[in-house]
Amino acid sequence: MSTATDQQNLPQEGARYPTKYRRNIPRSKNGCLTCRAKRKKCDERRPCCTSCARTGRECTWPVSAEIPSTNETSESNGSAQQHTTLPSRPRATVPTTASIPEVLENTSSLRASLTFGTLSNLSSSSRPLYDQYLDMTAELLARGPSADGNPFINYVLPLAASDSLVMDCVLAIGGAHMAVLEPDRPQLEVMTRRHYARLLEGLRKALCDDAACPFGERDEDKKLYTLLILIMLCIFEGVQGDNSGAVYHHIRASRHYVMELAADTYKPSASKKTEHIRGFLLEIYAMFALKLAVTPRGLQEENPVTVDPFLGSLEFLGQFKSRGFMLGFGHRLFAMIPDISNLLEKRRREELSGSTSDGLFESYKSLLKKLDSLDPSSDVLEDEDACPRYQQSTAVAIYRTALILIVHSAFHQDIHKNAELLAEIESRIDKILPLCWAVYTSKSPLRRMMLWPGSILASCCKKPEHVHAFRLGLNSNPRSPGGVREAAKAVELLWQDDDPRAYGPRGLNMVMKKHGLSFSMC
Template identity: 30%
Template structure:
């Protein structure tokens, strides 16, 4: 599923060999702006498209972060934050959670049961959980208004809630049946969609497709599903791939398989129907 990013990764890796900017505050030239923007687009797509990837062979094509490039070094580019908008530390967690989900599924397959996750997996879960809970929005940038910063913080909170859902389902494996977990996920969904109602700038909503995909994959009430689909079509009516992911969610919602829930359930449905979904 992630092979379409390999060519971009190769080109960026080769270009990085020529060096990085030395100071973000030095007057940027067109090349550094274009290169920095290209890197952030790649990183955004790579992080986002791990959401429905649960197999090692799918993950190995995109090694994150890019070799020789840390998030701290990305900050040297004048365009840093144009997509991440302060939430880069949250974006970084998506492949780590996906790898946790893959390991959990591997444990299930080895035991042939839905037994509880191993101690190492629970420790990994706790570490990721603390990083999500303790994350704080970076302070305002120079020249940024309080209103702009609050919009960014609201968008980042949507990311945080989606990651919380993703993490909770990841530890459960292929079947999310624990009543306490389901209740916690429902609370995260309520906060996520509540924050989404406060998004007033299209700049932020354009980068929130994968959090909404995660939230939508855990909707169980038909009325919620109908409202979600209608609002998504209205909000992103000019984006063809939105129709594709709504169609995929509809297949998920209609499937009676008890595993058809959450990101893993969506992955299951995509494989069952021979579909591919790129965000």
């Protein structure tokens, strides 16, 4: 298998610290993980240290049981392995959920250990891609808090430290984000494509059972590994802003492996060391599948995403410590999406056949009533690590409104001519806009979930003040990945289109087809 690390015979340990004279004072290891990863001095102010507050980075702290005492600190001129280098491990070893705190305790912090250990084997051209993933991209990928912190760091990076294909995933994702943020540096695109090519080659070998699996040699281990790579490809497409519909192909390929994984959800896992990976992959898949099922598909219109029955309830996520990192609110609302998706697809086929059904229209009205009756304040997660209730209920209200507009649009071909319905939609946007703006301007991780509903709501805007507000919202984050920028461009094309049908989700789908676009809005 190709590798993301240099082919030179580099030492497995990181470079030793300089042996110049230092004061004989033990180093404090009580600083935040972010400062330690960056090798910066931390003033240890909680909950957010001065350095993180100044740079706008996420300030992450180890739990108290994981903070080494000053008696456990090493002398400053010891070897790197004595300090923070992650010991090299055989490829078939993967940290378990239980071992994550041990890694933190034994190496000062997960971030620091990976930085020192893995980067010592990366080429100088690949190292910035890793830094990008660690410092910025991983934070943007997580859509909510969880008991296990950010799985894109705490789960993925230990794997990347011992598996070259997972490392290629990390480098491709970090590189894609860098290329979006710095389009005037074409070499970033070259480096990213290099890792992406390695990733595709590694996936081909995994599909042919011709790749070493870090989880073990059992059939279920290999399937889990293949699913991990496919899901990371979905993440990559969103970060780079692919607009050709590649994510739809990846999620359909993932479904084959997810169905088997979901069938065993409530069974005791034969491999406890991969339990956290199972939860990680199932929640990401659920997020993608549910959103794609109700997203205007553009060029992919004829290829709907199948939403399987197990997604009709998200209770299965409760057994995993990572619950909430992607779907941290509104589980009752999300559980309605399979029925909504099924209704939308029936309506699409009905239009294609030129027929109409009173029964289908009654289902539409019944579904609208059900959506309107859902109380956002009651559809929240009560986990200790979950976002505050008011943030969750706000997000639920926004998603509920977007789903209502999706359903309205599906059942009214000439919605732009229906004055009564247009007035109702305008009123709904008037009410929900302050909530949208509150989320867009907040520091809540739930704001990273606002691309899909924001795009749907924006497609229904006619008032100049509504258009202006959503334009600001969709373009508010200068660090946003490519998928956000593609969605903002598509909505802008809709607003600028003179065709009166260019309105709402149906109009957005028309404009996307006109311009050859198809992307996830996830």
